[in-house]
Amino acid sequence: MRTDAPILMFDSGVGGLTVLAETRALLPDAQYIYVADSAALPYGNKSEAEIAARVCGLLGRLAERYHPRLICIACNTASTIALGMVREVLETPIVGTVPAIKPAAELTRTGVIGLLGTAATVRQPYVDQLEAEFATDKVLLRHGAPELVVAAERKLRGETPDPAAIAGAVAGLRNQPGGDTIDTVVLACTHFPLLTDELTREFGPGVTFIDGAQGIARRIAYLTRGQTFTRPDSDLAIITGDASHDTALHQALRHYGIGRIAGF
Structure with missing residues (x-):
């Protein structure tokens, strides 16, 4: 080579x-x-x-x-x-x-994990397989947040991400049954770690973010x-x-x- x-x-x-x-x-x-x-x-x-x-x-x-x-x-x-x-x-x-469900399952204290990804990712059978293999005794709440892709692209270019996009993504998890006890969130899109600061402020204290990088x-x-x-x-x-x-x-x-x- x-x-x-x-x-x-x-x-x-x-x-x-x-x-x-x-x-x-x-x-x-x-x-x-x-x-x-x-x-x-x-x-x-x-x-x-x-x-x-x-x-x-x-x-x-x-x-x-x-x-x-x-x-x-x-x-x-x-x-x-x-x-x-x-x-x-x-x-x-x-x-x-792939979504970092395994480390999230090992880290969570409440047993409730949030997963943010694109609409295509959150519906994939592969995610079902990861959940079945590593998080059978946990609750995995999923939300497709394509608006965060646009927000991350804008932030990288020096623009301000749309606060409504951040709030909507967080609400998509929090408003599900058990969402108020989420303590670990899997960022299942490589764009989303660019928005960790914004997501941290919106989720509030006590939430850990995990990505696979x-x-x-x-x-x-x-x-x-x-x-x-x-x-x-x-x-x-x-x-x-x-x-x-x-x-x-x-x-x-x-x-x-x-x-x-x-x-x-």
């Missing part, structure tokens, strides 16, 4: 940057290509068939062009729907992103152990659609060590 073979991070938008930051902390010498499928954002309101076809098609073309050493699908919606299909098509190691980073580090890396001066972001005039996005990407941007 070439020492400059990149780790490719894929998300529907900017949410996967939260995973990139954790991975770079463990593997600072690696080269990264960050892919944001902004042209199809948001994924959460699309059908499973649409998401599977788009993710498999894009990753197949990207793998052929850039020959990554590993691909991370840094998107819960894409992972819960298309991870198995992508692994069948590509020989490249694939790391997915650190666990994903550890998995990537394990799968690439013993490999040699060479890194360019700055990493590359690939944005689908026309992002050439999105200066706020460009500035945010530079904050994450990405100095080169290309379309796809």
